[in-house]
Amino acid sequence: MLNLANNNFKGTIPDVFPSGCQLKALDLHGNFIEGEIPKSLANCSELEVLDLGHNELIVTVTTKGQEMELPKILTIFTYIDLSRNNFHGLIPAELGQLQALYILNLSCNALTGQIPPSLGNLKNLESLDLSWNNLRGRIPTQLQSLNFLSFLSLSFNQLVGMIPTGNQLQTFSADSHIGNEGLSGFLLTKNCSDKVADPKEDNHSNSGRKIDWTLLIAEIGLLTGIAVVVLPLVFSRRWRIRYYKCVDDIIIEIFPLAVSRKWFLWTAI
Structure with missing residues (x-):
């Protein structure tokens, strides 16, 4: 276990993790670390805890919408907290291979693209927070298979279409989806059809009106x-x-x- 949290470290994480690394917990939150996550971190095949949180945390972890203190890191508490950074680009589909993951927090970044359907493979996931990004497209129906999910926040993105209605997804309130003007469904007051509006159709909407x-x-x-x-x-x-x-x-x-x-x-x- 390597715990360097709540310091004033600056710069990047050294790309020096060796092959066969047996590190199980890496806690670097509460610093001023920048740059990219080193690719050699993939050598840590036994890693259970990775906390690179927003670098200004006080020995807390954001999970299920609340902050809780961890007096010690438990090996059975497997989570990834990359919230409140400046990550750009797509959410890696490879995250769906982390079968033991319990908590995934990527909120308050600048992530784009669609939510990977592979996240539906995280059968043990209990908390998923993708709020306050620039995610687009529809909510994958594969998320319906997350039977243990007790917290979900997809709010304040640019998601569109109908909200999936299967299993656990029916138990969440509208707060989990607010801030997505293109979303519709049983959770929201707006009840639109499943068809996503086409800008070309809007431009010619007047031409399609019938005369009484x-x-x-x-x-x-x-x-x-x-x-x-x-x-x-x-x-x-x-x-x-x-x-x-x-x-x-x-x-x-x-x-x-x-x-x-x-x-x-x-x-x-």
């Missing part, structure tokens, strides 16, 4: 009727006289004579 001919014909008929009645009244004096005479006859039949006289006076103005 019934409504259009009714509107044309209304405008035509108004034109037939109003235009003659405005432009034809003879039509106005005949119109007023018809109205007078109707009023005389309905209202008393006194009211009719008032109507005559009003129309004569």
Whole structure:
């Protein structure tokens, strides 16, 4: 076990791990380490604990959304915490080969691409945190096979499509997926179809709208009727006289004579 946590180490991790390395725990969090993870670390085939956390931790590990203190590193507690660094690029699909992994925390980085479907091979995984990255695409349905998963955070990425609904994935709240505008499903208030919007379709969305001919014909008929009645009244004096005479006859039949006289006076103005 090599524990160099909570120091002021700077620079890179030396690429000096020998073949047949028997290191089981490497704890370097709480430093100012930069650069890449050395490839020779792959020689440590018995490595169970790797903590390269955000280099400003206080002897804590972020797991299942909470920080907990580890008074000592347990060999049965297998986890990888690479959170709060500046890692770029894709999540390696080779992570799916770490069958004994219990906790994987890659949050608060600049990772891109899709979530590797190979993560569904981590049958013992209990905590998966990929939040606050730039991950794209759909959530792999292979994650449905993670039967022991008790914490999941995929929030604040650029994921799209329907949220898988199998097994453990149904037990998580919407907080596990917030910050992904393109996601939809039973966990979110937005209930979209499984089809991901195509920008080309949006550009031509107006062209695909159907015309309601019934409504259009009714509107044309209304405008035509108004034109037939109003235009003659405005432009034809003879039509106005005949119109007023018809109205007078109707009023005389309905209202008393006194009211009719008032109507005559009003129309004569």
